[in-house]
Every structure is written in structure tokens, then in C-alpha cells.
Amino acid sequence: MTQESPLLEVENLEVHFHRGRSFWPGAKSKTVRAVNGVSLTVHPGETVGLVGESGSGKSTFGRAVLRLEAPTAGLVLFEGVDVARGTRGDIATLRRRTAMIFQDPYGSLNPRMTIGDALAEVLRVHRLVPVDRIPDRVGELLTLVGLEPAHATRKPGDMSGGQCQRAGIARALAIEPRLIIADECVAALDVSIQGQIINLLMELRARMGLAMIFIAHDLAIVRHLCDRVAVMYLGRIVEEGPTEAVFTAPRHPYTATLIAAIPDINPDHRLPADPPPGDPPSPMNPPPGCPFHPRCAFAIDDCRGGGPPTPKGDRDHWGACLLPPSVFSPSFQPNDEPPSGDV
Amino acid sequence: MKAARSTLARGGWRLSFGGGSLPLYLGMGILGIWFLVALLAPVIAPYDPILQDATARISPPSLEHLFGTDNFGRDILSRVIWGARVDLQICVFGVIFPFLIGTFVGGLAGFFGGWMDNLFMRLIDIVLAFPFLVLMLAIIAILGPGLGSFYLAMALVGWVSYARLIRAQFLVLKNADFVQAAVSLGYGPIRVMVRHLLPNAILGSVVFSMSDAVLVLLNGAAISYLGLGVQPPTAEWGIMIAEGQSFISTAWWITAVPGFAIVSLAMGFSLLADGLGELLGVKE
Numbered sequence: 001m002t003q004e005s006p007l008l009e010v011e012n013l014e015v016h017f018h019r020g021r022s023f024w025p026g027a028k029s030k031t032v033r034a035v036n037g038v039s040l041t042v043h044p045g046e047t048v049g050l051v052g053e054s055g056s057g058k059s060t061f062g063r064a065v066l067r068l069e070a071p072t073a074g075l076v077l078f079e080g081v082d083v084a085r086g087t088r089g090d091i092a093t094l095r096r097r098t099a100m101i102f103q104d105p106y107g108s109l110n111p112r113m114t115i116g117d118a119l120a121e122v123l124r125v126h127r128l129v130p131v132d133r134i135p136d137r138v139g140e141l142l143t144l145v146g147l148e149p150a151h152a153t154r155k156p157g158d159m160s161g162g163q164c165q166r167a168g169i170a171r172a173l174a175i176e177p178r179l180i181i182a183d184e185c186v187a188a189l190d191v192s193i194q195g196q197i198i199n200l201l202m203e204l205r206a207r208m209g210l211a212m213i214f215i216a217h218d219l220a221i222v223r224h225l226c227d228r229v230a231v232m233y234l235g236r237i238v239e240e241g242p243t244e245a246v247f248t249a250p251r252h253p254y255t256a257t258l259i260a261a262i263p264d265i266n267p268d269h270r271l272p273a274d275p276p277p278g279d280p281p282s283p284m285n286p287p288p289g290c291p292f293h294p295r296c297a298f299a300i301d302d303c304r305g306g307g308p309p310t311p312k313g314d315r316d317h318w319g320a321c322l323l324p325p326s327v328f329s330p331s332f333q334p335n336d337e338p339p340s341g342d343v
Numbered sequence: 344m345k346a347a348r349s350t351l352a353r354g355g356w357r358l359s360f361g362g363g364s365l366p367l368y369l370g371m372g373i374l375g376i377w378f379l380v381a382l383l384a385p386v387i388a389p390y391d392p393i394l395q396d397a398t399a400r401i402s403p404p405s406l407e408h409l410f411g412t413d414n415f416g417r418d419i420l421s422r423v424i425w426g427a428r429v430d431l432q433i434c435v436f437g438v439i440f441p442f443l444i445g446t447f448v449g450g451l452a453g454f455f456g457g458w459m460d461n462l463f464m465r466l467i468d469i470v471l472a473f474p475f476l477v478l479m480l481a482i483i484a485i486l487g488p489g490l491g492s493f494y495l496a497m498a499l500v501g502w503v504s505y506a507r508l509i510r511a512q513f514l515v516l517k518n519a520d521f522v523q524a525a526v527s528l529g530y531g532p533i534r535v536m537v538r539h540l541l542p543n544a545i546l547g548s549v550v551f552s553m554s555d556a557v558l559v560l561l562n563g564a565a566i567s568y569l570g571l572g573v574q575p576p577t578a579e580w581g582i583m584i585a586e587g588q589s590f591i592s593t594a595w596w597i598t599a600v601p602g603f604a605i606v607s608l609a610m611g612f613s614l615l616a617d618g619l620g621e622l623l624g625v626k627e
Contacts, residue, residue, distance in 0.1 A: 066527050095529030108520040112542040121538070122528055168524075175528060 005080070007179055007211050008042040008065065013074035013084070015057070015064045019284065030284050034060040036235035037074070040213075042179065047205060047212040049226035049243065051219060051258065053280055057235040058215045062181045065213070066098055067091050078179070096126055099172035103184035105164035109156040115142070115167045116152025122174040141170040146200060162193035169200065173208070183215045198225055219262050223247050231255045234291040235283055236308060241317025251312070251319025253328040254292050290322070298328050367618025370553075373611030381427040390418035392425040392578040401594045411596040413587060415576075419600050422578040426601065429579045430560060430608065433493070437559035438552050440498035445505020446541075446548060452506065453513025454536050460510075467503045475500060479562070480571065488571040493563060504555065505548055512544035519543075546623050553616030557609040564605055580605050 015035040034057045063069040076084040102108035139149035145166040186194040230240040239252040293303040311318040396416035410419040452463040486492035564581030566572035573579040580601035587597030
């Protein structure tokens with residue numbers, strides 16, 4: 001997989017927002033570092049899960065990659081072209097080859113447009129099929145996502161949440177993207193519909209070779225769907241690795257607490273451990289040292305000062321924690337712990 | 344039956360007649376009658392509206408002149424019927440030009456933001472700094488009296504409310520997922536504005552334009568009353584009231600009948616605005 005040239009390479013991406021910017025020069029404005037030096041690589045056909053609490057910057061990251069948010073600093077290389085500082089043409093190319101699936105199934109569709117019109121618009125604007133073929137292609141797309149061609153005449157208000165989400169996916173697929181960013185795309189749906197949509201995404205991924213960044217806070221779904229996982233905390237990635245490795249042997253205590261907090265339907269199992277206590281600190285005023293130390297049960301003095309910890313582990317699976325993983329992750333056997341060092 | 348009605352009403356923009364309310368129908372009824380009256384004026388008016396009859400000056404309502412005559416012996420009923428043409432025209436043009444200009448300017452300001460927003464907003468502040476009628480009078484005084492000047496003055500002054508309405512809507516909708524989706528699909532700014540933002544932002548302005556028509560009508564009447572709008576002897580309700588006011592203690596019908604016409608037309612627009620707002624779920 002690593003021999004293939006990556007589809008998306010993000011290096012040290014930063015997205016800052018200014019709050020309370022004042023009319024008066026010299027007045028202090030607060031800076032929210034929503035995304036604070038994130039690097040992530042996505043290969044063609046790969047699904048990367050991006051998990052973290054609300055406010056960890058995962059949505060902002062996704063929006064910045066698609067240039068819906070202007071990056072403050074860093075590189076976003078899509079097919080080798082830096083779109084963070086790209087020309088209008090570069091961004092137009094990016095838009096033709098990427099698509100986004102949103103959380104709110106109703107909110108992501110224009111309420112005054114029928115589903116058929118919305119799909120036809122994509123095809124027409126990008127001249128993807130000849131004009132006389134558009135109605136056929138709309139029907140194909142609807143069938144592809146498990147809707148009836150007859151749904152083309154409906155408006156979002158006349159459909160269920162699951163149907164709207166399928167229509168949203170159909171619209172994303174209409175431009176035949178290489179990369180889809182799915183931002184909490186099942187969080188607003190019933191559990192049974194969630195399953196259907198996840199299965200649909202897996203099927204489409206296999207069929208069309210799509211790469212996907214799957215932004216979610218539901219770890220069970222991420223484990224099911226993703227090849228690799230990146231865990232975000234307060235604007236930084238604190239751990240990244242292959243899904244199974246991250247879930248069975250996390251390299252960051254934050255990941256360990258998130259995994260321990262996954263609810264289990266089996267009543268014989270004990271209740272999940274308490275989630276990390278307290279709220280994440282404000283991204284306007286992040287704590288010194290490791291950003292997780294105020295909530296970390298294993299924090300030592302070294303965690304409380306200096307800069308954020310450097311990544312440790314190997315290239316494929318690393319965590320930004322000073323401690324050896326066996327401290328917080330009981331399944332980690334001391335003998336299979338690789339020699340720690342900077343990546 | 345009730346349930347069936349409410350599902351019809353849920354459809355939003357489609358003006359399903361099962362979903363409307365009493366104010367909507369009353370408003371549409373009143374406006375419909377006035378439009379018919381204006382349309383059929385040559386047929387239903389019993390007299391020529393500017394024909395003077397020295398033998399029948401200031402005659403009270405009678406079978407011959409249903410609403411009496413004025414101080415030139417002109418039939419009040421005929422003048423009110425012909426006046427409907429002028430006053431409806433004032434409502435329509437006095438609303439349409441500000442609506443179009445305001446929607447255009449407000450849309451640009453809300454969509455692009457930055458210096459464009461600053462420029463247009465400061466311009467709006469300047470217009471709003473002057474009392475509405477004073478500014479209109481100043482513009483008409485420069486251009487010279489007449490309906491054309493009135494429309495131009497309305498367009499120059501009245502657009503600010505529409506611009507602010509649309510701008511506010513655009514600012515909210517710009518961050519809606521479906522607009523973000525349109526941007527991420529690579530649609531150009533004009534397409535995003537016209538196809539995605541405008542249809543969802545315009546409803547509030549449409550409802551507002553109905554109540555604005557009332558203000559325009561009263562403004563038009565006021566301007567004509569001051570002698571700066573429609574010129575005599577044209578039949579227009581505002582002028583009729585102005586001309587009749589010296590006889591108000593002796594001949595009430597000269598002012599009361601056009602006065603009632605203005606009130607009823609204004610009420611029709613108001614009711615329609617209320618009913619439309621309710622039907623489309625727009626909060627003013």
C-alpha cells in the first residue's frame with residue numbers, strides 16, 4: 001500500500017479562527033486553534049476513520065481539506081497538488097474529484113429542489129454525461145444507493161432521514177469522486193438505518209475503489225468500516241494506526257479511555273468504564289505539555305510541562321504519549337512493545 | 344378530514360388551497376375584487392371620471408350618483424373605480440423596483456461579505472439616517488412631480504428594507520449544509536446564489552412585500568395629497584381626499600369614499616401578508 005503514491009497528503013495543517021476580533025486596532029482577539037498541526041495521509045481506496053470528541057477539530061479538518069474552510073498554514077496535497085494555497089483551477093479540480101457527505105440528512109439537500117433535479121444539476125454542471133442521458137443516469141444513481149428511480153420527483157421534505165442520506169450519497173457519487181469525506185454521516189440516523197448506510201458505503205467502496213475519510217465519534221462503526229484510524233484531541237492527532245491495532249493495543253491513554261467507553265449490548269458484560277472525566281480544555285487556551293494531561297489517569301510530572309509529546313511507536317502505528325503503552329493498555333504485552341523512539 | 348388538510352399544508356411553497364387560512368382567502372378576495380374593478384373600469388364606471396358637470400356640484404349620494412359628486416360635479420363612484428387603476432399600479436411598481444434592487448444588493452452583500460458588505464451596509468445606513476418621507480420628498484422635488492418621479496424615489500429609498508432582509512437570510516443560509524454541499528460540488532457563485540440560496544431566502548421578502556405594498560399605497564396617497572405625485576385631474580384616491588378636505592364638514596362623501604377604498608385595499612394586502620406568512624411558515 002505504501003508503494004502507491006498517496007491520494008491525499010496533509011502536512012502540519014493548521015486552521016485558526018479569530019474570536020472577538022475588534023474594530024479597534026491593538027485590541028486583543030482570541031485565536032481558536034481548531035486544527036493545530038495535523039498530518040494525515042490517505043491512499044487510493046483506503047478508508048481512514050477520524051475520531052474524537054465534539055470540538056476536537058475533526059469536522060474542521062475535513063472542511064479544510066475540501067477548502068470549505070481556509071487553512072491558516074500547512075500543506076494539503078491532493079493528487080500531488082497543494083490545494084491549501086492552490087489556484088482557482090486547482091480548487092476546481094479538487095471539487096470535481098472530491099465530495100462530502102453531511103451529518104444532517106435533511107439539511108444537506110436543498111429543500112426547494114427535487115432529488116432528481118439535485119442529481120441532474122451535478123451531472124449538467126460538470127458535463128459528466130450527455131444531456132439526453134441525464135435522466136437515465138439519475139435513475140442509475142438512485143438505484144445504486146438503494147432508492148427507486150421514482151424518488152427523483154420527491155423533495156427532501158417528503159422523504160425519511162435514511163432516504164435523504166441515500167440521496168446525499170447519490171449526489172456525492174454523481175461526480176465520481178476519488179475521495180469522499182463523510183462527516184458524521186450516520187450520527188443523525190436510527191441504528192437500523194445506520195447499519196444500512198454503513199453497508200452501502202462499504203459496498204460502494206469495494207465497487208468503485210473510493211477513498212474515504214470517515215469522521216465519527218461512534219467507535220464501533222469506525223472499527224467496522226475503516227482500514228486505519230486517527231484519533232484527534234484538541235486539534236491534534238494523538239494516535240494513528242491500523243484499525244485493529246489501535247483497538248486492541250492503543251498507544252495513547254485517550255484512545256484507551258474512548259475504547260473502554262464503547263457501550264456493549266451484552267448484559268453479562270460489565271458496564272463501560274467511565275469516560276474521560278471532565279470536558280476537553282478550551283482550544284483557545286490549551287494546557288501546556290500534553291493537552292490530555294488534565295484528564296489523564298496516568299499523567300506524570302513530565303506530562304504537565306513543555307510542548308506536546310512527540311509521536312512514539314513505529315511509522316504504521318504511533319501515539320503521542322510519553323508513557324509506555326503497557327501502562328494504560330493492559331493487552332499490550334511488554335515483549336511485543338517495539339523500541340520506542342521518535343517517528 | 345382535518346388530518347388530510349394538515350398534510351397538504353405541510354408541503355410548503357405549493358399553494359395548496361387546503362392549507363390556507365381565513366386571512367389568506369379574505370386578502371385574496373379583497374385584492375381580487377379591486378383588480379377586477381381596475382380591469383373593468385371602462386365597463387362598470389357609470390360616468391367619465393374627469394367629466395365635470397356644473398349643474399350637479401357637491402350633490403350627496405343619490406340614485407343618479409351612488410356616492411355623490413365632488414366640487415366639480417364629477418361622479419365619485421366613477422373616480423374611485425378609475426382611481427383603482429392608478430393606485431394598484433402604484434402598489435405594484437412601488438414594490439417591485441425596491442424588491443428587485445434590494446434583493447440584488449442584499450444578496451451580493453450577504454454572499455460575498457468583506458468590503459462589498461461593508462460598502463452596501465454603510466450605504467443603507469446613510470439612507471436610513473434620513474426620515475423616509477423627507478428623503479422621498481427631496482428626491483421628488485429634484486426630479487419634478489409626477490408618478491415616474493415617485494417610482495424612482497421609491498426605488499432609491501425603499502430598497503434598503505429588502506436588502507437587509509435578504510442579506511440576513513443569506514448570512515444564515517450560507518452556512519447551511521446544502522449550500523456548503525453546492526460549493527463543495529464545484530458550483531459557481533452565481534449558481535449557488537440563484538439556484539440554492541435565493542429560492543430559500545426569498546419567502547420572507549415576498550411576505551414582507553405584501554405589507555410593504557400597504558405602506559407604498561399610503562405613501563403614494565400622501566405624496567399625491569401634497570401635490571407631488573399624480574397630477575389632477577387624474578382620478579387617484581390620495582388626490583380625491585386632498586381635494587375633498589375643504590368640504591369635509593359639509594360633504595363627507597368626497598373624502599370618505601376614496602378613504603374607504605384606500606383602507607380596504609391596504610387591509611387586503613395586510614391580510615394576504617398574514618395569510619401567506621402563516622401558510623409558508625415565515626416569521627416576520
